[in-house]
Amino acid sequence: MKERVIDVRNVPxxxxxxxxxxxxxxxxxxxxxxxxxxxxxxxxxxxxxxLIALFLSKFNYAVEEVKALDKKSxxxxxxxxx
Numbered sequence: 001m002k003e004r005v006i007d008v009r010n011v012p013x014x015x016x017x018x019x020x021x022x023x024x025x026x027x028x029x030x031x032x033x034x035x036x037x038x039x040x041x042x043x044x045x046x047x048x049x050x051l052i053a054l055f056l057s058k059f060n061y062a063v064e065e066v067k068a069l070d071k072k073s074x075x076x077x078x079x080x081x082x
Contacts, residue, residue, distance in 0.1 A: 004030050007041040009073055019046050027059040040076045041069075052076055 006026045008019040019042065030038060038061055042052060053063050053076075061078040069075055 001037065002033065002035045003037040003039070004033075004035045005039045005041070006030070008047070009041050009043050019043070020051075023047065023052075024055060027055055027061070031059040031061075034080075036080045038076075038078045040078065042074055042076070043072045044074050045072050049074065049076070 004026075006023065008023045008026075011017065011019040011022045013019075023040070023042070027038075038056070040052060040056075049066060052074075056063060056076070056078045060081050062081050063076055063078050065075075065077040067075045067077075
C-alpha cells in the first residue's frame with residue numbers, strides 16, 4: 001500500500017503558484033502513481049475543507065478523517081476509491 005504526505009501549509013503565493021495549485025498537482029501525481037492513502041496538511045483559511053473534499057473526489061479519493069491541528073491547520077486522511 002502506497003502512502004503520500006502532502007503539506008501545502010507553507011507554500012509561498014506567487015503569480016504561478018499557490019497552495020491550491022500545488023495541491024491539485026500533487027493529487028494528479030498521486031492518482032497517476034497509484035497512491036492508496038493520502039495525508040493532506042493544509043490551512044483552512046487558505047483552502048476550505050469542502051474544497052479539499054471536492055478536489056480529492058475528483059482524483060478518486062474519499063475523506064476518511066479530518067483533524068484540527070491548531071486554529072487554522074488541518075489534516076485530512078483520504079483513501080483511494082476502487
